[in-house]
Amino acid sequence: MSPLDYLYESINCQLEALNPDDIDSQFILRYIRASAPPNTKVEKILKISRANDDERFNERNVGNRYLLWHGLLVEPLCAKGTGKQFGRGIYTADEFGKSLAYCSGVKKNGNESCCMLLCEVALGNTHMVTDKTSSDYRAQLDTSKYQSRTAHGSSIPDPRYTIIxxxxxxxxxxxxxxxxxAQHLAHVCTHNEYIIADSSQIVIRYIVQFVR
Known part of the structure; x- marks a missing residue:
């Protein structure tokens, strides 16, 4: 077995490059274009399947599921958390452009090659943060009541075009x-942010490789 084959098997996951004409690719590209800067060029979309992820995810049986972005910067997704502004947890976004700020990659010839994760996130009953003056917006999430926290932004994807x-x-x-x-007039951030405290509520579905 070659070293590359050994490495691929050791990470215990399957990667499948999507055809640009596939319906999944078309939806993902539309999702990206809604908020990506004009200089963003998608090179490849990989569908990912990791051993035991679906079993772990389905066992939690948490509803209200979204495909959300997670930038690849310093801390990996398996880390205890990736942010603190609205409490410790794994932070995701519904705008590619928002998560772009948390991506770093390899620079070559004036461009930067990066990757972004598109994850299925089970939000369940979410704690809505609409006012930064509230005393609990940075407090640890009360998991006896909520499965996630949502910080509402002043700029959002047009909800009329959310598909299921x-x-x-x-x-x-x-x-x-x-x-x-009217319920979100006191916005706590510019873009929506979705925070979960339990990593079993998130599954990586796709990796998007792009150049900027």
């Missing part, structure tokens, strides 16, 4: 608009 795939997972494909929800 056959699996039941939602994809926010709308162009970015100003939030006009």
């Amino acid at each position: 795939r056959d699996s039941g997972v939602r994809m926010p494909l709308g162009e970015i608009i100003t939030c006009k929800n």
Whole structure:
């Protein structure tokens, strides 16, 4: 067995390059274009399947599932948490452009080659943060009541174009608009952020390789 084959088998996952004409690719590309800078060029979309991920995810049996972005920067997804602004946890976003700020890659010839994760996230009953003056927006999530925390931004994907795939997972494909929800007028951030404390509520579905 070659060293590369050994390494591939040792990470115990399957990677499948999607055809650009596949329906999955088309939806993902639309999701990216809704908020990506003009200089973003997608090179490859890989579908990923890791051993035991689905079993672990399904055992939690948490609903309200979305495909959300997670940038690859310093801490890996398996780390205890990737942010602190709204409490410790794994942070995801419904805008490619938001998670782009948390990506770093290999620079060559004036460009940077990066990767972004597109994850299925089970939000369940989410704690809505709409006011930064609230005393509990940075507190540890009360997991006896909630499975996630959502910080509402002033710029959001147009909710009219959120689709539900056959699996039941939602994809926010709308162009970015100003939030006009009367309940969210005191926005706590510029873009929506979704935070989970339990890593069993998130599964990596795709890796997007791109150049900027």
